[in-house]
Amino acid sequence: MKIQSAVGQPVSRLEGKLKVTGAAKYAAEYDVPDLLYGYVVHATITKGRITRLDTGAAKALQGVVDVITHENRPEVASADLKYIDMDAPPGLVFKPLTDPEVRYNGQPVALVLAEDFETARYASGLVEVEYETQAFETCLDHNLDNAREPGKGFSTMLKPPPPKPTGNFEQAFRDSPFKVDAEFRHGSEHHNPMELFATTTVYEGDGKLTIYDKTQGTVNNQLFVANVFGLRYEDVRVLAPFVGGAFGSGLRPQYQLYLSVMAALHLKRNVRVVLSRKQMFPFPHRPQSYQRLRFAADANGSLTAMNHRAISETSQFEDYAEVVAEWSHKLYPSPNTLFEYKLVSLDLYTPMDMRAPGGATALHAIECTMDELAYEAGIDPLEFRLRNYAETDPSTGKPFTSKALRECYMRAAEQFGWKERNPEPGSMVRGNKLVGYGMATGIWDAYQFPARTEVIITGEGKMIVNSAVTDIGTGTLTVMTQVAADELGLPIEDVTFSYGDSKKPFSMFQGGSAMTASTGVAIVVAVKALKKKLLKKAKSIAGSPFDRAGNDDVAFKYGHMFLRKQPSVSVSFAEIVAANGGKPVKTTNMGAPHVLKLRKYTKSSHSAAFVEVEVDKDLKTITVTRAVSAVAAGRIVNPKTARSQIAGSMVWGISKALHEESILDENLGKYMNANLGEYHIPVHADINELEVIFADERDDLINELGVKGVGEIGLVAMPAAIANAVFHATGRRIRELPIHFDKLL
């Protein structure tokens, strides 16, 4: 009896058929009876207060059922504490329709409810709002002088402030022969998942709600709804089996959830609220950032001093913070360091984690600075990284649980053909195109959250695994099925992973590239307990040959338990369940990181990206013609879905470097390109060859599965690699993202 282990196999997505036939249902697609459609009305000023709000014309329209505003909204929790979700930054959560104050442009000011979508949308235009306006600030660059320390709170645990300075930066910087002093900027970016944010709230009566929501955290939103609307936890069920992308935008409950639930409870009806694309811009986003880096090296090309000062935007009501300033010191040793991180409050909505938050911002600046310094010192950029390679974490002195970055560099460089590179900028030409080669390093933390899972053996001897976790396109369903199958020696066809439901055992929101480790370890722990239970139940069968067997004496394969020493003695799971009076054998257990043991280590994934660009000599248009990313992220459970995660985030890297930006008009205080026609992301024609390599990285320390997560690590190195390639092609250092052709003219 030999089963090929599922982990490590390129299994195709198990929900694939549902997705290619249109059968997969997303939050706005549940067919519920007597549905009301909600449409949001937005503030058209950036700061001030509502002086008059007239809903008469809207309400008079046939088909309109109600218009909810701050003047007539039903009672909700008044205590600010009740609004704090698991990912809330320090500060006060914004509560829609609470008072007449307008805090940012596009703030929801009313919700129109009608019997159909078109009527609701039309009526939203009939709501009359008058305002008194106040002066506002939305531009980070104009307000850098107001930068201040971020406030502290619960989320500071995951995102600590920068470490204390080491050595004497200023002096070392002054005395070093090679140095770079550079400023980097990027505007805000919006997640823009393809699916519009939507909530369908089913009013079940008796204070009970079933909610189909677009979210990365079913339990997070369940607790939020229960707290805010004073419902019992068990009466609120949040479902999100399919999520049309999120990239961080679904980490916190979004306002359409709040509005949909408020209306459902108020009108005692089923209510759906879908945001328009435009309404997804006065919304969480990656913050505008300013960075100044000063790096220096000695005559041998060893780093001597690193200063990274980062300033980001936040709202007036919450202090959203990222880890930006100190990433360089997890990659490179330097005796003198100075890392600073500050915030500026602006009249915009609170930013939120967007794929590789902090890291993507920081590594663009760090790895461009490293490239500049390599040129200053006359050293090949790859060689410069290798000279400053850290075997242990330079920022703490702790060893890494594993670090195969050197292998990433070597394999990617080889595959890419780095040695063909002529270091002279502008020296490589292909017809009418300047060709540039650039490279950069990536690093991301390997997180693991506590998580619970339930595992069940059914009467047919098959396994069901239950978890509240979501699958936002990451491959969680497939990957978790593979893990569970291997743990119990079942073929994957005999395992059902059931997820995306707050009623199922606890999972944190899906973020930080942490889910494979978090849910995976919970499965390992639960299956272990399940095996003990199965043995115990088997023993209770009269005349059981397992009578004297201990937990270590039995093994599990193909739906059977057998004696290790005498494999012919076996009992099927179905027989065990039958002997259990037909009752499924089940257990729910919690997996958690080994905090104590891991305190002695640094847990990181790494990557190296090599990029070729072509720049048109006349028009200066930039094309990424090919890119190779090598990733060291521990064990890869599913090379097919993991490759997609990396390739997808390489596309994000290309997008960040060359395409996407939310353009703020600081005079109007709003985003001017709030649509997918003008918020540019790469189209198929923009994407050429992308190659993904996974380094062989065995990690026995990090967790039971040896996995680190692949959601973010593919993105972080790409923007700098592209910017460095543009420099190599053109001799121009463009330190502002995105790099558009006009900056090269």
Next chain:
Amino acid sequence: MTTITLNVNKQTHTLEVLPWVSLLDALRDRLKLTGTKKGCDHGQCGACTVLCDGTRILSCLSLAVMKNGSEITTVEGIADGDALHPLQKAFIEHDAFQCGYCTPGQICSAIGMLAEGKARTRDEVKELMSGNLCRCGANTGIIDAIMEVKEGGGRE
């Protein structure tokens, strides 16, 4: 209200709609065919692509009343019963999606694009598929899947 007839996936539907209802919302909200996705409602993302009398169109940019009497194929009508269309199989095999939200539009668009017969090379396929955005960045998988079907002549 206007009464219109739509033949969707070989089934005839008669429905009463106001002129302001888009084909996309008629499919999703009235006929409960939610396989066709709404990503922008402005003709900017391609998620709502369906085949209308054999041609790919953006259903968010058509009013339902304009398509009275038309034959519409949505993603729900691409497979032959339980047997997936070769392109659907290729999408699964090449992992041509992550979240799957752009997928119905990509598939309908690709079928329409191949029928147009204009694309000869991979680059031309990419160009002619560029109206269909994918935020997950599944671009290479999507084009690989389409190329496989194109080169295999739609073999099973």
